[in-house]
Amino acid sequence: MATPRIIVVGGGLAGLSAVIKIAEAGGTVDLFSIVPVKRSHSVCAQGGINAAKNLKGEGDTTYKHFDDTIYGGDFLANQTPVKAMCEAAPAIIDLLDRMGVPFNRTPEGLLDFRRFGGTLYNRTAFAGATTGQQLLYALDEQVRRYESEGKVTKYEGWEFLSAVLDSKGVARGITALDLRTMELRSFAADAIILATGGIGAIFGKSTNSVVCTGSAQSAVFQQGVTYANGEFIQVHPTCIPGEDKLRLMSESARGEGGRVWVPRNPSDKRAGKQIPEAERFYFLEEWYPKYGNLVPRDIATRAIHKVVYENHLGIDGQPMVYLDLTHIDRATLDRKLGGILDIYEKFVGDDPHDVPMKIFPGVHYTMGGLWVDFNQMTNIPGLFAIGECEYQYHGANRLGANSLLSCIYAGFISGPNALSYSKNAAAQDGDGGHAAEVTRQAAINAKLLKNEGAENPFKLWRELGDTMTKHATVIRYNKGLKQADEKIVELLDRYKNVSLADRSQWANTSFAFARQLKNMLELARVIAQGATLRDESRGAHYKPDFPERNDERFLKTTKASFTDSGPRFEYEEVDTQFIKPRPRRYDAAN
Amino acid sequence: MANKTVQFEIKRQSSPDAPAVWESYELEWRPGMNVTTAMMDIAANPVTASGKPTTPVTYDSNCLEEICGSCAMRINGKARMACSALVDNLEQPIRVEPLSKFPLVRDLQVDRSVLFENLKAVKAWIPIDGTYDLGAGPRVTPQQQEVNYPLSNCISCTCCMEVCPQFNEKTGFVGAATIAQVKLFNNHPTGKVLKEERLRALAGDGGIQECGFAQNCVEVCPKKLPLTNAISDISRDVLLQAARDFLGR
Numbered sequence: 001m002a003t004p005r006i007i008v009v010g011g012g013l014a015g016l017s018a019v020i021k022i023a024e025a026g027g028t029v030d031l032f033s034i035v036p037v038k039r040s041h042s043v044c045a046q047g048g049i050n051a052a053k054n055l056k057g058e059g060d061t062t063y064k065h066f067d068d069t070i071y072g073g074d075f076l077a078n079q080t081p082v083k084a085m086c087e088a089a090p091a092i093i094d095l096l097d098r099m100g101v102p103f104n105r106t107p108e109g110l111l112d113f114r115r116f117g118g119t120l121y122n123r124t125a126f127a128g129a130t131t132g133q134q135l136l137y138a139l140d141e142q143v144r145r146y147e148s149e150g151k152v153t154k155y156e157g158w159e160f161l162s163a164v165l166d167s168k169g170v171a172r173g174i175t176a177l178d179l180r181t182m183e184l185r186s187f188a189a190d191a192i193i194l195a196t197g198g199i200g201a202i203f204g205k206s207t208n209s210v211v212c213t214g215s216a217q218s219a220v221f222q223q224g225v226t227y228a229n230g231e232f233i234q235v236h237p238t239c240i241p242g243e244d245k246l247r248l249m250s251e252s253a254r255g256e257g258g259r260v261w262v263p264r265n266p267s268d269k270r271a272g273k274q275i276p277e278a279e280r281f282y283f284l285e286e287w288y289p290k291y292g293n294l295v296p297r298d299i300a301t302r303a304i305h306k307v308v309y310e311n312h313l314g315i316d317g318q319p320m321v322y323l324d325l326t327h328i329d330r331a332t333l334d335r336k337l338g339g340i341l342d343i344y345e346k347f348v349g350d351d352p353h354d355v356p357m358k359i360f361p362g363v364h365y366t367m368g369g370l371w372v373d374f375n376q377m378t379n380i381p382g383l384f385a386i387g388e389c390e391y392q393y394h395g396a397n398r399l400g401a402n403s404l405l406s407c408i409y410a411g412f413i414s415g416p417n418a419l420s421y422s423k424n425a426a427a428q429d430g431d432g433g434h435a436a437e438v439t440r441q442a443a444i445n446a447k448l449l450k451n452e453g454a455e456n457p458f459k460l461w462r463e464l465g466d467t468m469t470k471h472a473t474v475i476r477y478n479k480g481l482k483q484a485d486e487k488i489v490e491l492l493d494r495y496k497n498v499s500l501a502d503r504s505q506w507a508n509t510s511f512a513f514a515r516q517l518k519n520m521l522e523l524a525r526v527i528a529q530g531a532t533l534r535d536e537s538r539g540a541h542y543k544p545d546f547p548e549r550n551d552e553r554f555l556k557t558t559k560a561s562f563t564d565s566g567p568r569f570e571y572e573e574v575d576t577q578f579i580k581p582r583p584r585r586y587d588a589a590n
Numbered sequence: 591m592a593n594k595t596v597q598f599e600i601k602r603q604s605s606p607d608a609p610a611v612w613e614s615y616e617l618e619w620r621p622g623m624n625v626t627t628a629m630m631d632i633a634a635n636p637v638t639a640s641g642k643p644t645t646p647v648t649y650d651s652n653c654l655e656e657i658c659g660s661c662a663m664r665i666n667g668k669a670r671m672a673c674s675a676l677v678d679n680l681e682q683p684i685r686v687e688p689l690s691k692f693p694l695v696r697d698l699q700v701d702r703s704v705l706f707e708n709l710k711a712v713k714a715w716i717p718i719d720g721t722y723d724l725g726a727g728p729r730v731t732p733q734q735q736e737v738n739y740p741l742s743n744c745i746s747c748t749c750c751m752e753v754c755p756q757f758n759e760k761t762g763f764v765g766a767a768t769i770a771q772v773k774l775f776n777n778h779p780t781g782k783v784l785k786e787e788r789l790r791a792l793a794g795d796g797g798i799q800e801c802g803f804a805q806n807c808v809e810v811c812p813k814k815l816p817l818t819n820a821i822s823d824i825s826r827d828v829l830l831q832a833a834r835d836f837l838g839r
Contacts, residue, residue: 097727109729141715502645
C-alpha cells in the first residue's frame with residue numbers, strides 16, 4: 001500500500017516527537033504550526049525533565065516516579081499510561097542526551113539531576129534553566145534533518161481551523177488558514193495528530209505564550225471530540241506579575257535551594273535583604289516540614305494565597321511573596337539557573353543574585369484536555385491528541401518536570417499508533433468530507449470579515465480573562481463559577497457584534513484572533529461548568545465549601561461533549577489498578 | 591488628573607508593495623510596560639494619536655520572555671526583542687520599525703526563513719542512528735558542557751544578521767548565528783562526524799570568508815552568544831579543511 005500520510009498539528013515537543021517517529025518508520029508527515037516550530041511554547045519550559053535514572057545513589061525507581069506522579073495528581077490520572085510513561089522515561093533521557101541536548105553534567109561527565117516539587121528524589125535532568133528550549137531545539141534539529149530528506153513538509157504560519165470528517169465521522173484531514181495570504185484550504189491525511197498545547201489565553205494573562213489559546217482543541221470539541229477534566233487548571237506558585245503576561249520563575253529555583261518567605265510584619269518597609277532572619281516567615285517550611293519549599297504546585301499556590309489573603313501578609317501591602325536565592329553562591333546560580341535569573345533581571349530590573357525576587361501565582365498549565373484512549377486516539381477515529389492538549393498523564397495536578405516527559409512520551413507512542421491505524425483504516429467514501437468542510441469554514445470567515453457591530457475582539461478577550469481568573473483559578477465557589485459561566489454566555493452573545501478594524505486579506509492578525517476568541521469562549525464554559533459540577537477538592541481544584549476529596553462521588557474523569565445549548569457532562573471510572581488511592585497529605589510526617 | 595502616557599511612532603506598511611507610512615500613538619503608561627504591551631493596547635483600541643482609526647499592528651510575538659526569538663524589530667534604531675524592551679528605559683517617542691534586511695510581510699512582520707534554510711545547509715543536527723534505545727549518550731565533561739550550552743542558547747532572532755554589514759544580497763553571507771551552530775555541532779562527540787561537510791558548506795562565496803569582523807553581532811545578541819569567538823574558531827577550521835582538501839586531491 002501507499003506510504004501513510006500523517007498530519008501533525010503543532011510543532012512543540014509533543015508534535016516534533018511524533019513527527020520523528022513517523023518519519024523514522026517510513027511515513028510522510030505534513031507538519032502544521034502557527035509559528036516556526038522552533039518558536040513553539042515548549043521553549044518556555046525551564047526547570048527540567050523527570051526520569052528515575054537513580055544516578056545519585058538514592059534508590060530511586062520508575063515505580064517511585066509513578067507513585068509520586070499519581071499521588072501528586074491526587075489519584076485522578078489513569079494509572080496504566082502513567083506507569084508506562086515513567087518506565088519509558090530513563091530511555092527518553094538517554095535519547096535526548098544522544099541528540100545533543102547540553103544537559104548539566106557531574107564531574108564524571110554523567111547527567112546531573114536535581115530535586116523538583118512533589119518528590120524526595122533528585123530525579124530531574126536539566127540544561128541550565130532553559131531545559132524546554134534545549135529539548136525543543138534537539139527535536140527541531142532532527143526534524144530539520146528529515147525535512148531535508150523530503151520526509152517532512154512544514155506548513156509554518158498556518159493555523160488549524162477544523163478536522164475534516166467523512167460521512168461516518170472518521171477524520172480524513174484538516175482545514176487550515178495561511179496566516180499570511182489568508183488562504184483557506186483543506187489537507188488530506190490518513191491520520192491526524194493534534195499537539196496544540198495549552199489554553200492559557202482563556203485566562204487572559206498566564207505563563208503561556210501568545211499562541212496558547214486552546215483554539216484547535218475547542219474546534220474539534222465543537223466537532224464532537226470529548227474534552228476531559230477541563231476544570232483542572234494548574235496555577236504555578238512562582239511567577240513574575242506583568243502587564244502583558246505572567247513570567248514563570250521555575251520550580252528549579254526552589255529545587256536548587258530557593259526559599260519562599262514573607263515579612264512577619266505586614267507593614268515592614270525595609271528591603272527584603274535588610275529584614276533579619278527572625279522576622280521572616282518561611283511558611284512552606286513551617287507548614288510542610290518534610291517537603292518544605294518543594295511541595296507540589298497546587299499546595300504551594302494555596303499556601304501563598306492563604307498567607308496573602310487570609311493572614312494579610314505580603315510585601316509592603318502588595319499581594320506578593322519573596323522567592324529568595326541570595327544565600328546561594330553566584331557561580332552555582334549561574335551554572336544551574338542562568339536563564340531564569342536573566343529573565344527576572346531583564347523584566348524587573350533587580351538582580352536576583354543580590355535581591356530576593358517578588359513573585360505571585362499565575363495560571364500555568366491545563367491538566368485537562370482532549371479525551372484520548374491509551375493509544376492517544378480521541379473518540380473520533382483517526383484523530384489523535386498528544387501533549388498539553390490532551391488530559392491523560394497528570395490527573396488533578398501535574399508535578400513539575402513531568403510535562404516535558406509526557407509530551408515526548410505521548411509523541412513517541414502516537415506516531416507508531418497513527419501509522420498502524422492508517423494501515424488498517426477503511427477507505428474513505430466520496431471526498432471524505434473535504435468540500436463540505438471548506439465550505440463551512442469559508443462561510444464562517446466571510447461572515448466574520450463583513451460583520452458589523454460595536455465589539456472589539458481584544459476587549460472581549462480581556463473581559464473573559466478577568467472573569468476566568470477571578471472565579472476559576474485557585475479558590476472556587478459555585479456562586480462565582482456560575483457568574484463566570486453567565487459572563488461567558490454574555491460574551492458569546494456580544495461576539496455576534498464583533499467588528500474587525502482590519503478587514504484586509506493579507507497577514508490580518510486580528511481576523512485570526514477573532515476566530516480563536518470564539519473557540520476560547522466555548523472552551524471556557526467547559527472549565528467553568530466542569531468546576532461547578534465537581535463538588536469536592538482535589539489537586540488544583542479547590543472549593544472551600546467542599547474542602548475534602550470525595551472519592552466515592554468524584555474519583556472519576558469528567559467528560560464534556562459539545563451541544564448547541566452548552567457542554568453536556570458525564571463521568572468515567574478512573575483506572576486505579578496499581579496504586580490504591582490514599583489520603584494526600586504533604587503536611588504529614590510521613 | 592491626566593494619566594501618564596507614552597508616545598510611539600510605528601512604521602506601517604500594509605503589504606510588501608504598499609508604501610510605508612509612520613503612525614503616531616499615545617498610550618496609557620503602566621509600570622513594567624514593554625513594547626509588545628503597546629502593540630496589544632493598540633489592537634484593543636486601534637486609534638492613532640490624532641484620533642484617526644487605524645488597524646492593529648501586524649508583528650511576530652509568542653513567548654514574551656525573550657526565549658522564542660519571535661519579536662525582533664528595530665526599536666529606536668536598534669535591533670532587539672520587543673518583549674524585553676521596557677518603555678521606561680527608552681527615549682520617547684519610541685520609534686519602532688521592522689528589521690530591514692529581510693523581506694517585509696506587513697508592518698513589523700518580516701520573513702526570516704533564510705536562517706532555517708542556512709541551518710539545513712550546514713547540517714545543524716546530531717546524526718543519531720535512530721530513536722530506539724541505544725543506552726546513554728557520550729560522556730561530556732562539565733567544562734565541555736559550559737562551552738556548548740551558551741552556543742545552544744541561540745534563539746534564531748536574526749538580530750546578529752540584521753546588524754551585520756556583510757549580511758546582504760550581494761555577499762549572500764550566512765551570518766553569525768549559523769556559524770555559531772556549526773561550532774556547537776562540531777564540538778559534540780557524535781556531531782563531529784559531519785564536521786568536514788559543515789566546514790565545506792562554510793567555504794567559498796557566502797561562507798565564513800565574507801565576515802568583515804565588524805563585531806556588531808556580538809554587541810547586539812540578546813542571549814550574549816560568544817559569536818566572534820565562534821567565527822574565529824570556525825574560520826580557522828574552514829581554512830584548515832580547505833588546505834586538507836587541496837592537499838588530498
